Amino acid sequence: MRDPRFWxxxxxxxxxxxxxxxxxxxxxxxRTMKTTPRHPGCPVFCVGNFTVxxxxxxxxxxxxxxxxxALGRTPHFVSRGYGGSMRGPHRVDPESDRADQVGDEPxxxxxxxxxxxxxxxxxxAEMARTAGADVIILDDGLQNPSLIKDCSFAVIDSQYGIGNxxxxxxxxxxxxxxxxxxxxRAIILIGDETPDFITNLHAxxxxxxxxxxxxxxxxxxxxxxxxxxxxGRPAKFYESLQQCGAMIAETQNFADHHPFSTQELSDLRTRxxxxxxxxxxxxxxxMRLPSxxxxxxxxxxxxxxxxxxxxxNQIVKTVLADG
Numbered sequence: 001m002r003d004p005r006f007w008x009x010x011x012x013x014x015x016x017x018x019x020x021x022x023x024x025x026x027x028x029x030x031r032t033m034k035t036t037p038r039h040p041g042c043p044v045f046c047v048g049n050f051t052v053x054x055x056x057x058x059x060x061x062x063x064x065x066x067x068x069x070a071l072g073r074t075p076h077f078v079s080r081g082y083g084g085s086m087r088g089p090h091r092v093d094p095e096s097d098r099a100d101q102v103g104d105e106p107x108x109x110x111x112x113x114x115x116x117x118x119x120x121x122x123x124x125a126e127m128a129r130t131a132g133a134d135v136i137i138l139d140d141g142l143q144n145p146s147l148i149k150d151c152s153f154a155v156i157d158s159q160y161g162i163g164n165x166x167x168x169x170x171x172x173x174x175x176x177x178x179x180x181x182x183x184x185r186a187i188i189l190i191g192d193e194t195p196d197f198i199t200n201l202h203a204x205x206x207x208x209x210x211x212x213x214x215x216x217x218x219x220x221x222x223x224x225x226x227x228x229x230x231x232g233r234p235a236k237f238y239e240s241l242q243q244c245g246a247m248i249a250e251t252q253n254f255a256d257h258h259p260f261s262t263q264e265l266s267d268l269r270t271r272x273x274x275x276x277x278x279x280x281x282x283x284x285x286x287m288r289l290p291s292x293x294x295x296x297x298x299x300x301x302x303x304x305x306x307x308x309x310x311x312x313n314q315i316v317k318t319v320l321a322d323g
Contacts, residue, residue: 003052003053003163003172003232006164007163007164007166007171007172008163008164009164010164010165010166014164014166014170014171015170017166017169017170018166018170020169020170021166021167021168021169021170021171024167024168024169025167025175025176028143028175031145032145035145035146036146037145037146037147037148038122038146038147038148039147039148040122040125040126040128040129040136040147041129042129042133042134042135042136043134043135043136043150043151043319043320044125044135044136044138044147044148044149044150044151045064045068045075045135045136045137045138045149045150045151045152045153045316045319046138046141046142046147046149046151046152046153047060047061047064047137047138047139047140047152047153047155048138048140048141048142048143048152048153048154048155048184049140049142049154049155049156049174050142050154050156050162050173050174050175050177050180051160051162051163051172051173051174052168052172052174053160053172053232053233053256054157054231054232054233054236054256055155055156055157055160055190055232056155056157056188056190056210056212056304057105057139057140057155058105058108058109058139058284059212059302059303059304060153060155060188060190060210060304061077061109061137061139062108062109062112062303062304063210063303063304063305063306064137064153064316065077065109065112065113065137066112067312067313067316068135068137068316069113071316071317071320073134073135073320074132074133074134074135075113075133075134075135075136075137076113076114076115076116076128076131076132076133076135076136076137077106077109077110077113077114077115077116077136077137077139078115078116078117078118078121078124078125078128078136078137078138078139078141079103079105079106079109079115079116079117079118079124079138079139079140080103080117080118080119080121080139080140080141080144081102081103081106081117081118081119082103082105082140082257083099083100083103083104083257083259083288084099084100084101084102084103084106084117085100085101086101086102086117087118087119087120088116088117088118088119088120088123088124089116089117089118089120089123089124089126089127090102090116090117090118091114091115091116091127091131092106092107092109092110092115092116092117093110094107094110094111097110098290099259099287099288100259100288102117103117103257104257104284104285104287104288105139105284105287106139107287108283108284108287109139114128114131114132114133116128120146121138121141121144121146121147122146122147125138125147135320142154142174142180142183142184143174143175149183150319150322151185151315151316151319152183152184152185153184153185153186153187153188153208154180154181154183154184154186154187154188155187155188155190156187156188156189156190156195156198157190157191157233157236158189158190158191158192158193158194158195159191159193159236160195160233161195161196161197161198162177162195162197165177165197177197181201181205184205185205185206185315185319186205186206186207186208186312186315187205187206187207187208188208188210188312189207189208189209189210190210190211190212190304191211191212192211206311206315208306208307208308208311208312208315209306209307209308210304210305210306210307211304211305211307212236212240212302212303212304212305213302213303213304213305214240214243214244214300214301214302215301215302215303216300216301217240217243217244217245217300218244219298220241220244220245220246220278220280220298220300221244221245221246222245222246222247223246223247223278224246224247224249224275224276224277224278225241225246225247225248225249225277225278225279225280226248226249226250226251226252226268226271226272226275226277226278226279226280227241227246227248227250227251227252227280227281228251228252228253228254228268228279228280228281228285229251229252229253229254229281229282229285230253230254230255230256230257230258230260230284230285230288231256231282231284231285232256234251234253237282237300238251240300240302241280241300244300246280249275249276249277250271250275250277252268252271257288258285258288259288260285260288260289260293262290262293265289265293265297269296278298279296279297279298280297280298280299280300281297281298281299281300282299282300283299283300283301283302285299286299
């Protein structure tokens with residue numbers, strides 16, 4: 001699925017669909033009223049966002065894991081496992097589990113540290129605590145009412161912002177901005193731009209700036225590549241490749257979380273050979289490829305770097321000190 005173009009514009013179509021947004025919001029209210037939130041007995045850090053689609057939650061969760069580990073804690077990831085078939089709770093094994101079982105993001109997380117998939121977030125957090133976690137990193141789940149969070153971060157792509165600011169289906173927002181801001185300790189803004197809503201932000205919510213850096217960008221410098229991606233905003237991936245000095249011969253977009261078939265991969269290889277180009281994709285997309293079909297396909301690996309690391313460190317330390 002691609003974001004509808006009108007989600008970026010506060011025009012006639014968005015206005016016409018606004019009454020349907022009330023149904024979405026009503027569904028969220030009913031869900032909250034029917035849910036009894038519980039706490040696993042150790043600090044819970046949630047990495048979420050206000051909008052649907054990719055914003056940088058996974059690299060943020062990985063950076064938070066590194067920070068907590070450096071502080072002497074034992075964090076575990078908990079994820080719904082979007083795109084996977086398992087309900088869980090299940091501890092992800094990056095060597096044997098597949099993306100169609102646990103989702104692509106949990107596989108990336110599990111390559112760094114213990115990760116659990118669980119449709120019932122509290123059960124996943126409870127299992128993680130039993131297995132030795134003294135901190136939970138909840139990957140997504142800002143709008144999920146079942147698990148009490150000690151600290152929530154909203155991750156924002158500075159180029160995309162919050163679109164037209166309207167709630168689904170009139171816009172990309174999962175909930176109204178005001179209610180989202182009430183839930184978060186800070187906004188993590190990824191990129192160099194400043195969305196209008198940040199400029200006009202009157203709430204006492206700090207903004208922590210960060211940027212995406214490539215880890216193996218030199219591998220693609222001056223290389224002719226065929227780049228393909230099945231993520232929310234593939235243009236960001238292609239832009240990163242160009243910044244590394246890659247010569248993009250062609251790009252191919254797929255739906256977010258797309259399960260690649262053997263035929264599609266064969267077609268991509270044939271096209272790359274015709275173009276005299278290397279095949280390159282994202283880390284998430286590589287996780288969705290069957291291991292036997294990854295030969296000859298590279299990934300551009302990324303990490304999140306904070307402009308002022310001490311700003312985030314202080315927030316995290318304060319939460320840990322409070323309990």
